[in-house]
Amino acid sequence: MRRRSNPDLPPPPELPSFTIEPEEGDVPSVQERHAGTGLQRHDAPLDEDAIDPDAAKVVRRLERAGHQAYLVGGCVRDLLLGGRPKDFDVATSARPDDVRGLFRNCRIIGRRFRLAHVLFGGGKVVEVATFRRNPTEAETDEDDDLLIRSDNVFGEAHEDALRRDFTINALFYDLDRRQVLDWCGGMPDVVARTIRTIGDPGVRFREDPVRILRAIKFAARLDLGIAPAVYDAMVMNRGELARAARPRIFEEILRLMRAGASHRSMWLLWEMGCMAVLLPELSAFLDDDEATEDGSARFFGMMSLLDRKMKEDGVADDIVLMTALLYEPLEEAAAGVRDRMGAVNEFLDPVIDRIAMPRRIADAIRRIMFMVPRILAGKIGRFARTDLFLPALDVAELVLAARGRSTSAIEALRREAMPPPPREHRRPSSLPRQRGARR
Ligand code: ATP
Ligand code: MG
Numbered sequence: 001m002r003r004r005s006n007p008d009l010p011p012p013p014e015l016p017s018f019t020i021e022p023e024e025g026d027v028p029s030v031q032e033r034h035a036g037t038g039l040q041r042h043d044a045p046l047d048e049d050a051i052d053p054d055a056a057k058v059v060r061r062l063e064r065a066g067h068q069a070y071l072v073g074g075c076v077r078d079l080l081l082g083g084r085p086k087d088f089d090v091a092t093s094a095r096p097d098d099v100r101g102l103f104r105n106c107r108i109i110g111r112r113f114r115l116a117h118v119l120f121g122g123g124k125v126v127e128v129a130t131f132r133r134n135p136t137e138a139e140t141d142e143d144d145d146l147l148i149r150s151d152n153v154f155g156e157a158h159e160d161a162l163r164r165d166f167t168i169n170a171l172f173y174d175l176d177r178r179q180v181l182d183w184c185g186g187m188p189d190v191v192a193r194t195i196r197t198i199g200d201p202g203v204r205f206r207e208d209p210v211r212i213l214r215a216i217k218f219a220a221r222l223d224l225g226i227a228p229a230v231y232d233a234m235v236m237n238r239g240e241l242a243r244a245a246r247p248r249i250f251e252e253i254l255r256l257m258r259a260g261a262s263h264r265s266m267w268l269l270w271e272m273g274c275m276a277v278l279l280p281e282l283s284a285f286l287d288d289d290e291a292t293e294d295g296s297a298r299f300f301g302m303m304s305l306l307d308r309k310m311k312e313d314g315v316a317d318d319i320v321l322m323t324a325l326l327y328e329p330l331e332e333a334a335a336g337v338r339d340r341m342g343a344v345n346e347f348l349d350p351v352i353d354r355i356a357m358p359r360r361i362a363d364a365i366r367r368i369m370f371m372v373p374r375i376l377a378g379k380i381g382r383f384a385r386t387d388l389f390l391p392a393l394d395v396a397e398l399v400l401a402a403r404g405r406s407t408s409a410i411e412a413l414r415r416e417a418m419p420p421p422p423r424e425h426r427r428p429s430s431l432p433r434q435r436g437a438r439r
Contacts, residue, residue, distance in 0.1 A: 030068055037158035042187050045178040046079045054120045055088030058103070058128060059175050065102055067094040068131075068157060070172035070181065077168045080180070080190045081222055090128045091160055091172065099128050133159030158183045165204065165211045166218065167196045195219055195226045201233035209240035212274060213252040220256065220264035231272075238274045246356030249278060253355065257321040260310035263303040266325075278355060281347065285329035292332060299328045301402035309394075319364040320394045326351070327395060330369055344369045368392045372399060380413065389417055 055071060062069035069092040075085035092099065099116035100106045106118050106128075116128040133155025155163075157172065164170040167186035174181055184198045195215050197204040205212055212234045219226050226234070241249065256265035269275040275283040286296045302324050310316050326348075334343040344366055352362050371383055371392040376399070383389055397410040 033068075033156060034158065037156070038183055039158060040182045040187065041174075041177070042180040042182060043178065044080065044180045044187075046076075046173060050079055050084070051175075052085075052088040052124075052126070054118075054124060055090060055126045056175060058090050058118050058126045061102055062090070062092050062094055062099070062128075063176070065094070065098070067092050067098065069094070069128075070157070070174055072129075072160075072172050073164070073169055076171045076173045076180065077186075077190065078222075079173075080171070080187075081168075081193070083222065088126055090126060091131055091157070092128055093131055093157070094128075095130055095154070099130075131155050131157050131160035132163060134163045157181070162198055164198060165208070165214060167198055168194075168218070168224075170198055193222075193224045195224050195230060197230055197233075201227075201230045202237060205233055205237040206240055209237065209244040210248050210252055212238060212241060212272075213249070213256065213269075216265055216268045216272070216274070217252070217256050217259055217261075220261035220268060221259040234274070235272050238272060238277050241274060241277045246354070250355045250357055253278070253325075254318055254321060257306065257325065258310070258316070258318075260307050262306045262310075262321075262325075263300055266303050267300065279326075279351065281329045281333075281351065282326065285332060292328070295328050295332065298402045302327065302398045305398050305401050309398075317391050317394070319361055319368070319388070319391045320398075322357070322361050323365045323368050323391070323395050324398055326365065327369075327372075327399065330365075334369065340373075341366070341370065364388055364391065368395055372396050375410070375413070376400070378409070384413075384417060390414070393417070 051071070052075075055075070059069040059071060069090055071088060072091040073089045075088045078085040094102070096108050096114045096116050099118075100108060103116075103118045105120065106116050108114050109117055113132065114130075118126045118128055120126065131154060133153055135153045161170040161172065161181075161183040167184045167189045169186075170182075170184050171186045171190070172181040173179075180187060185196075189196050195218055197211070197215075215226060215230065215234060218224055256262065256269070259265070266275070269278075270283055270286050273283075275286075282299075285292055286299060289296050306316065306321065306324055330344060330347055333347040334340045337343040348357075348362055348365065351357060352359075367386075367388050368391060371388065372395055374380065374383075375392060375396040383392075393410050393414050397407045400407045400410065
């Protein structure tokens, strides 16, 4: 029975559309599939011990079932550059449902594009994505707008490489042959430690302006150079950042800071004029050292201290990161104002709107901005028992250290506030790690 659509109901949500090519009678071999695609294979045996054994298991099982499967993206890049990958992603010719059929511990996620997550103990997730390609013009909305809106088209391995952002992010690793598959000159760029877009940088940044922030993140975190034409295109297209999906912008700002390279990232962001688009309040503060009495030195001092803290502790609270980022201009706006809360709110409201800062974070920043001057004045009072006391101590410590002042009082307060360590440290091992949706 067909249900009549009810005009009073809201329109249905935008659902992903998949283009699935018809199955061919004769399945071509991998060699045939790669013929004429400009593939370069490089013998580059990666350190077996550095490769996640579960990710390797996923690749091998997919291959045994007759699919192509490779390690791909950030993990290959990081291993080639001598770093430790955060996570291991797999790209495969298998469709999401085929992947699910092969792994019991698998769930399909994603609304815009479907990915398989294979879950392992300790919350480990190996993300398995079917090869995709950029949709052709006929498959996208007909307009001049380059902004990618739909990318749910399955494709071949080389097409999957070419849709990626930077050459160093588009390398595939063939575990069996211990070879790196390169369709876009990523290997020479790894060797030269250079960030280069795949294709025209202006086009790639206009398609997805968040790539500008990603380039800054990789340059800062991995200490890479940016190819001059790419750098120029980032500066030229920085205004496009205002058009990107705001939650992605917020997430990417956090990632810049979580990478433990806040100092370098924020400096690049400012220098390239991207900060003037995303956080004009902070950018203007940094521009005006005379009015702020060396405010930029205090800000960048805080950023390096944060980086050191990230290296020592491994993680930092997002609330501490965001408060530290905005502390100096916020303090400038609120210092000496009778209605401190009002001044903080007035500063934060447009920021919340522009970068889609979640309420939870914004409220925490407000409360910490209220607590920090009291902590610095030694007037702790009742908020020593609130959940934001420890993050507020972290911020107060950064503020003091960036001004070259002693932080011993903060250390003492932290020791008092810290509950004694639990006798048994229990952590649910079956809890899957949440990974941020990419786009
Ligand atoms: P990280 O180590 O920070 O996770 P990553 O390169 O793995 O870095 P992810 O965001 O995990 O970054 O994305 C995985 C891969 O997906 C990238 O290496 C890249 O090939 C591709 N990718 C991610 N974001 C984009 C994008 N905006 N445009 C094109 N390709 C992208
Ligand atoms: Mg990654």
